[in-house]
Every structure is written in C-alpha cells, then in structure tokens.
Amino acid sequence: MDPQTGQPPKKYFIHTFGCQMNEYDSGKMRDMLARASYLPAVSAEEADVVLLNTCSVRENPANKVFSMLGRLGELKREKPGMIIGVAGCVAQQEGKNILRRSPDVDLVFGTDNLFSLPEMLEQAGQGRRVARTGWGKKSKEKDFVPPQEALASLPDGPKGQVAIMKGCDNFCSFCIVPHTRGREVNRDLSAVVAEVEALVSRGAKEILLLGQNVNSYRAGGKNFVDLVYGVAEIPGLERLRYMSPHPKDFNLALAIAHRDIPQLCEQVHLPFQSGSDRILKAMQRRHTMAEYLEKVAMLRETVPGVQLSTDIIVGFPGEEPEDYAATLDVMRRVRFDHLFAFKYSPRPFTPAAKLEETVTHGQKGERLDGLLALHLEILAQIHQGMVGSVQEILVEGPHPKNPEDRLGRTRGNKSMTVVNCSAPAGALLRAEVTGVRQYSLIGKEVKPWT
Secondary structure, rough: OOOOOOOOOOOEEEEEEEEEEEEEHHHHHHHHHHHOEEEEEEOHHHOOOEEEEEEOOOOOHHHHHHHHHHHHHHHHOOOOEEEEEEEEHHHHHHHHHHHHHHHOOOOOOOOOOOOHHHHHHHHHHOOOEEEOOOOOOOOEEEOOOOHHHHOOOOOOOOEEEOOOOOOOOOOOOOHHHHHHHHOOEEOOOHHHHHHHHHHHHHHOEEEEOOOOOOOHHHEEEEEEEHHHHHOOOOOOOOOOEEEEEHHHHHOOHHHHHHHHHEEOEEEEEEEOOOOHHHHHHHHHOOHHHHHHHHHHHHHHHHHHOEEEEEEEEEEOOOHHHHHHHHHHHHHHHHOOOOOEEEEEOOOOHHHHHHHHOOOOOOHHHEEEEHHHHHHHHHHHHHHHHHHOOOEEEEEEEEOOOOOOOEEEEOOOEEEEEEEEOOOOOEEEEEEEEEEOOOEEEEEEEEEOOO
C-alpha cells in the first residue's frame, strides 16, 4: 500500500521508440516515477500511467505511435482512470494536434519539458489535458538535467548512458532533429562527471556518452576530447563509448584519445549517409567522401584494429544509380562492422521534404536490400577472420535461451555468446572466438573473469 494514500501503489509502463537519447530520457522518467512511488508494470494492460516516448526521425516510427494510441484508447475505455501520455520527438513535432487527433491522450510533452512530468501527471489526474512543447531558456551551455535526476539514475545492468548535450546545429536537409530537440545545448563537464560517477557507484562498468553530435561539444572552455579524458579518470569505470560523432568534427586529437585512454573502446560510429558528393551536398552534410575516407585512414593508422559502424540513407531525392554505386563502393573500401541503413522518407520542416521524390518506393527497397546483402557478405568475412582471436568481453547477463551461457560484448561492440560460463553481469573476461553467427560471435572463456 502507498503510505500516503492507503491505496495500492500506482503502476507505469513506458514504451520507447527510436534512439539511445530516447532510451536515456525514458530512464529519467522511470527515476521520477519511482520517486513518486509508482511501480513498473510489465505491460500497458496493468498500468495506471502509459507513456509513449516517441521518435520522428523516420516516418514509420511516427505512424506506429498513432497506431498504438488507437489500441491504448480501447484499453482506456475498459480502464477509465488510466492516464495516457505522449513524449519525445513526435510530441514536440505535433503538439496539441495529438490531443485533437487522439481524444484519449491526457498529456503531451516535448523534449524540453521532460522534467515537468510529475507536475503534469498531477494535472492530468485532476482531469486536465496538458500539452507542453515550449522551449526553455536559450543557452549554448546549460545543465538541462536537474541535479537530483543526474544522481538518481540506475544503470541498465553493467551499462549506463549519460547525455552530454542535446539538440543539433547542423541542419542536414533530411533531418528533423533540430526541430524536435532544438539547437545544441552542452552540459558542464563537472555535471557529466557527477552523473557518470553516480552510475559507476551503482555498478555501471561501461558508459555511453550521448548527443546528436558529440564531438561538437563545447562548454566552459572544454571540448569533447577534454571531456573524454575527464570522464576516463573516474575510478571503477572500465569502458567508455560515445554516440554519435559527425565526420566534419572528427579529428586527430580524438583518434589519439582512442589510442591512449585504456577505457575508450576501439570502436567508432561514423555516419556518412551517402557515397556520392553530389548527394552529400544536397543533404547538407558539410563533408566530402574524400575527407571522410581520409579520416577513416587516419583513425585506422592511429588505432589499429578499430571497428567502425555507420549510417546510410538510400533513395534520397535525386539519387541516381551511379550515386548508389558510389555508396556501395565506400562499403567495400571501408568494410564496416555494423550498419544502420534506411530508406529515405521526407520529414516535416526539413528542406529535403520540398524536393521532388525521384526514387520510387520499390527502387528504395531494392537498393536497401542490395546494401544489406553486401554488408552481410563483408561481415561474414570479418567474423571468419576473428575466429581464433581472443577478445575482452563485458558480460551483460545469462543467455535468454541457455542460462549456462553468457551474453557479452567485445570492445569493438560485437555481441558474443560465451558458452559454459558462470561469470556474473559486469564481469570482464577473455574469450577465444570459436564460431560465428550472422551478426554475432561464439566463444569460450580462456581466462577466469575478474
């Protein structure tokens, strides 16, 4: 029973769409709800509060939100006291239109209003319908995470995530992020360090630094490389990653940090989006493929064995077969370890949405299929070349299908099943690669875990 009301504690359910930043925001919602005495529900059916934390970077996730709201409306009619809320980028994009379009929604709040959730829930509980999508005070440097929230987070097993900035100033022509998350705002280095320290004290071994363009970070006279060195000094932190850098801002100093900081993993996500300079210019990416490939070569020379991942969009307006062929050529030259590839879809408020669509839906599908097939061909060769190597593994927990095995990740961020292993979550061990699957590795422990 709730000691204040004498009633059973209320329960919440959060469904998260999209990127790691949304996962981070959902974690902050869970922290606030826990302090308000809510308990987590295993499904929307048993929840008193259901929150959809939404993504509008592509069309399909946004459509899924309204489809899910329809189903939740039916559930609410069976459970009239339920509160339904929409958060995140679709909320920021659509605002009060969501309340008009979905009469069962009680609250809508954008990306700059996250930490008003307890107050908004109280208003919704009084029968009010709430919409908050305004922007806070403009500042390039601001700790947008209140101190109590920064220190309350619990890690996701042995891993934690910390936002170092939000928003973006790049305005790529296809991207809605500057409109749904605003312009760049950077947290003070000391605030970032404090949040990482709190997560490490609660058991996190690996931290992922988050931002739309992390390597443009500037706050208090410090840049991103300064921040990486500062975070790496925290006692107990075993691994450090970041997501996502922009090629135009990637530099030798950051590559040297990968070489010299033991905690900073030999893995970099470096989106290039298209292999064609003509399409890159239309995308307003502010780099050429020659510049991109030069930085890849510099990174690989400085950090031998570094593993790379990337983002690619196929079917951008004006993309001709030769542009697509240039993208495939970059894939063959760089040989990425991980790939996130998507069909172009126009997003509201973006310059690209005004361009004539010259690639049919069918052609986009064919190009995406060809890209993914090439990636799998390259990935099979990479994985076969890793057989017999010994990798450091951070154990995430038991394998869901075989509790006697353990799931973990290499420093290069490859998933590995370690067979016949009893190491607990958070343990670091050395494992020999003995086999491969399509997207992951199989291994055996060769040194006792620590």
